[in-house]
Amino acid sequence: MxxxxxxxxxxxxxxxxxxxxxxxxxxxxxxxxxxHPGGAAAVAIDAENRVCLLRQYRHAAGGWLWELPAGKLDPGEPPLATAQRELQEEAGLRAARWEPLGKIISSPGVFTEVVHLFLARGLSHVAANAEAHEVFEVHWVAFAEALAQARTGVIVDAKTLAGLFRAERLNWGE
Structure with missing residues (x-):
């Protein structure tokens, strides 16, 4: 209390x-x-079992990280709407089907941030609209390869690790 x-x-x-x-x-x-207001992330898997990953520059982390498209919740914005908005802004994608993958708390000893994870399928391309302060590249990686990178430490971002492993648990992409 x-x-x-x-x-x-x-x-x-x-x-x-x-x-x-x-x-x-x-x-x-x-x-x-x-x-922190919290955030949402999308595990976007296409018809070829590839997952959309961003190779993003993160100053606080000391360089480049592999991440899912994700972002901060705007005031009053539901987590699914955040995931949908961020997938469009960062990756130029829209998804026809969304499934919740739960949430994570990145560092519960210090941060109140809760990140909501979603699986996005039935993808179509739309115009991207990244923010000026974001520096990233969009990559499509075979889902099995992304899981291997998560297991071997190539991918270290917590929301991305949790999202990939939860999507695997649902037998998506395998």
Missing amino acids: TEKETLVYRGKIVDLFLEQVLLPNGAKAELEIVR
């Missing part, structure tokens, strides 16, 4: 709070909590 919270920083995407909390065991702790 939060007894006291102090705003330390308000940003464009995240806010940082110091929270004094009472833990379930009765202990008190002061925690640094980064509040």
Whole structure:
């Protein structure tokens, strides 16, 4: 239970709070909590069992990462709408069929961010509209190869790992 919270920083995407909390065991702790609106990601698999991956530059991660098309929830926007919007903006794709793959919490000790994962099938091409601050390349990778890259550590992004393995569990792409 939060007894006291102090705003330390308000940003464009995240806010940082110091929270004094009472833990379930009765202990008190002061925690640094980064509040994030959450996000959504799409595991887009085409008719040839290829998955759409972005090779994206991430300064905070020190370089290039392989990721699913994904983005931040806009205020009041349902997670599925976010996944649909991001798939179109980043990959220039629209999907006829969507299936939820659950959610992940990337770093529950510090961040409130919840990422909702979706499987997208029945793909068609539309105009992309990437944001200026994003630097990425769109790649189509055989689903089995993407899974191998996830297992061997080539793919390290948490939402991408979870999305690929959950899609595999549903026997999609195999």
